[in-house]
Amino acid sequence: MKVILINGSPRANGCTFTALSEIANELKNNEIDSEIVYIGSIEKSIDKAFIKEMKDKIESSSALIVGSPVYYAAPTPIITSFMIELMKVLDKDKIALMPAASIASARRAGTTPTIDQLNKFFTISQMPIVSSQYWPMVHGNTPEEVKKDEEGLQIMRVLAKNMAYMIKAFKLANLEKPILEKRKRTNFI
Numbered sequence: 001m002k003v004i005l006i007n008g009s010p011r012a013n014g015c016t017f018t019a020l021s022e023i024a025n026e027l028k029n030n031e032i033d034s035e036i037v038y039i040g041s042i043e044k045s046i047d048k049a050f051i052k053e054m055k056d057k058i059e060s061s062s063a064l065i066v067g068s069p070v071y072y073a074a075p076t077p078i079i080t081s082f083m084i085e086l087m088k089v090l091d092k093d094k095i096a097l098m099p100a101a102s103i104a105s106a107r108r109a110g111t112t113p114t115i116d117q118l119n120k121f122f123t124i125s126q127m128p129i130v131s132s133q134y135w136p137m138v139h140g141n142t143p144e145e146v147k148k149d150e151e152g153l154q155i156m157r158v159l160a161k162n163m164a165y166m167i168k169a170f171k172l173a174n175l176e177k178p179i180l181e182k183r184k185r186t187n188f189i
């Protein structure tokens with residue numbers, strides 16, 4: 001049971017990493033392994049070898065979390081280009097019903113549109129969104145400020161607890177997944 005957490009910030013150890021680390025720690029407290037993946041640049045986010053590596057990693061994991069700083073009330077170009085390339089190659093059968101979540105870090109505003117936009121990648125892929133007791137955001141411009149956002153960090157921990165519960169419940173149920181219907185594509189003309 002392992003969760004992949006993606007850091008969509010250009011800063012490896014910034015605010016988004018601080019929030020993701022809180023989730024990773026709480027997952028560990030709930031006997032779930034995790035790995036925080038740093039992308040770092042737009043070039044890397046669309047690199048074919050990296051995308052293939054991430055495809056394999058995610059398809060063999062139990063859940064996926066993406067995190068982004070808010071840039072002009074939106075996710076970063078790094079995480080957006082990465083998700084677009086990743087979704088092209090992910091095996092839809094393997095990711096269907098895999099729990100997922102998006103989190104955002106901001107100095108002040110634009111968190112909810114950022115989270116909503118990232119969740120769109122999951123809700124078009126039959127991936128259930130794991131929620132917390134508030135929309136999953138932290139506030140701060142530096143990791144030190146984020147560490148003072150006690151409510152934000154609590155939201156991250158509750159998200160981790162809920163995700164651990166869902167992963168364990170799915171494993172325990174040991175059910176066959178529903179057979180996916182062949183997709184119809186009715187374009188508007």
Ligand SMILES: Cc1cc2nc3c(=O)[nH]c(=O)nc-3n(C[C@H](O)[C@H](O)[C@H](O)COP(=O)(O)O)c2cc1C
Nearest residue numbers: 009014015016069070071072073106107108109141
């Ligand atoms: C180009 C740019 C745009 C930003 N836009 C916003 C914004 O719209 N709203 C906001 O509250 N903070 C904004 N910020 C601040 C970051 O979202 C905030 O500092 C975040 O916590 C940084 O996370 P990181 O350390 O993981 O990169 C912006 C920062 C940059 C560099």
